[in-house]
Amino acid sequence: MKIDPNHLHMLAAIIDTGGLGEGASALNKSQPSVSRTVAMLERRLGSRLFEKGKRPLRATELCHSLAEQGRVIGAASTAAQNAAELHSGGKAGTARIAGTPIFIDGVVSNMIASFQTAFPDVAIHQTYGYLDELTEQLNAGNIDLAICPVRPDSVPTGLSFQPILRGRNVIACSPSHPLARKSAFKLSDIAPYPWIAPPAGSPLYADLKNALESIGIKDFRVSFTGGSLTSIISVMAGSKSLTVLPYSVVFMQAHTKTIAALPVKLEHPIRELGFLWRSDRVARPAVKRFQKFLETEFSSLAQRIDEKGRNLVWRE
Numbered sequence: 369m370k371i372d373p374n375h376l377h378m379l380a381a382i383i384d385t386g387g388l389g390e391g392a393s394a395l396n397k398s399q400p401s402v403s404r405t406v407a408m409l410e411r412r413l414g415s416r417l418f419e420k421g422k423r424p425l426r427a428t429e430l431c432h433s434l435a436e437q438g439r440v441i442g443a444a445s446t447a448a449q450n451a452a453e454l455h456s457g458g459k460a461g462t463a464r465i466a467g468t469p470i471f472i473d474g475v476v477s478n479m480i481a482s483f484q485t486a487f488p489d490v491a492i493h494q495t496y497g498y499l500d501e502l503t504e505q506l507n508a509g510n511i512d513l514a515i516c517p518v519r520p521d522s523v524p525t526g527l528s529f530q531p532i533l534r535g536r537n538v539i540a541c542s543p544s545h546p547l548a549r550k551s552a553f554k555l556s557d558i559a560p561y562p563w564i565a566p567p568a569g570s571p572l573y574a575d576l577k578n579a580l581e582s583i584g585i586k587d588f589r590v591s592f593t594g595g596s597l598t599s600i601i602s603v604m605a606g607s608k609s610l611t612v613l614p615y616s617v618v619f620m621q622a623h624t625k626t627i628a629a630l631p632v633k634l635e636h637p638i639r640e641l642g643f644l645w646r647s648d649r650v651a652r653p654a655v656k657r658f659q660k661f662l663e664t665e666f667s668s669l670a671q672r673i674d675e676k677g678r679n680l681v682w683r684e
Contacts, residue, residue, distance in 0.1 A: 371434070373441045375409055378402060379417065380438030383427050458657030460489035465658075466505055467515035469496045470572065471641060473597040474617030476515055479665045483658060490654045498569045503527065506646050512655045515662075517571050517614075517639035528647040531640035532666040533616055536673075537575050538629040540613045542604040548628045555583050555632070562591035564600055564611035575637055576612040582635040601626050616641070619673055641666075 382391030382402070392402040410417050417431040427435065454460035467476060472494065480492050497505060502514040503524045523529040539558070541548055547557060563580075566572035580588055592603045597617065603609055605626060618629045643659060645651070651659070 376434055376438030377442050379431055380435040383435045387425050456653055458653035459487050461652055461654030462491045463655045463658040464493045464511045465513045466495040466497050466502055466511045468498055470597050470617055475620050483661050514644040517641050519639050527644050529642050529644055531642040533641040533670055535637040535639045536615045537579055537612050537634050538615045539610055539632050540618050540627055540629055541610045543628045547630055559585055562589045562609045564609045565590045565593045567594040579612050579634040
């Protein structure tokens with residue numbers, strides 16, 4: 369015999385509140401309608417649900433059994449409602465993101481940690497890639513959002529771009545580097561030191577050559593190529609190598625005291641760090657919330673960088 373789940377929930381409400389009137393009130397129903405439903409159920413079941421003539425109302429063994437299933441149904445209904453509200457509000461679900469390794473590891477990873485502290489039911493699936501690969505992944509629907517440096521006049525066809533941080537590069541080294549300990553030095557003092565070159569596919573690779581040319585260094589020695597941000601910092605810590613990194617990455621690593629920026633003004637790239645996505649696809653609520661969270665974080669970061677970097681690094 370199939371029993372309406374709402375009727376089971378009704379029996380649980382009657383028992384838990386102590387009476388037909390109280391149960392009806394809890395369910396926002398009238399007492400006569402609840403009484404008629406109970407009578408109908410008793411006819412179908414061929415058994416009483418409440419003992420006749422007992423005051424206060426006393427449920428039969430069968431009624432208690434059915435009411436227990438009604439409580440299960442009620443709990444499941446509440447859980448389902450909560451899950452739907454969390455999902456529609458972007459507080460639960462998934463967000464698939466990808467970005468250039470240096471920015472993801474050096475800047476975005478800390479923001480992901482803060483986001484998941486606030487929204488632990490949102491799962492972030494993160495991968496790496498450069499612009500061409502990220503474009504392919506977005507077009508294929510494998511990721512929801514890309515975070516990478518892009519020239520505003522060269523946004524790939526079919527994608528939307530939202531800049532979040534202007535491009536600014538600095539010469540970076542270990543805090544123990546001889547140049548980092550000098551209060552003043554000449555550009556010619558930089559020339560003898562070896563360089564760490566970013567991975568070949570990274571926009572920073574071209575930035576390194578352009579930056580050095582902008583300060584008059586055309587011939588330079590590369591001692592290490594590629595690697596993650598962690599390996600670059602490790603190599604710098606154990607050597608006198610220099611490299612070119614986005615200032616935002618150096619800024620975000622300040623608390624570790626493992627990396628320093630030399631006060632040398634470089635020509636900054638035209639690119640801007642920003643979000644890329646397919647505007648013809650509806651983003652899931654969790655993706656929208658995560659993107660909005662990153663917008664706020666990057667806005668705050670940009671302000672802090674402007675306040676500190678203007679005087680200490682690029683001296684504009």
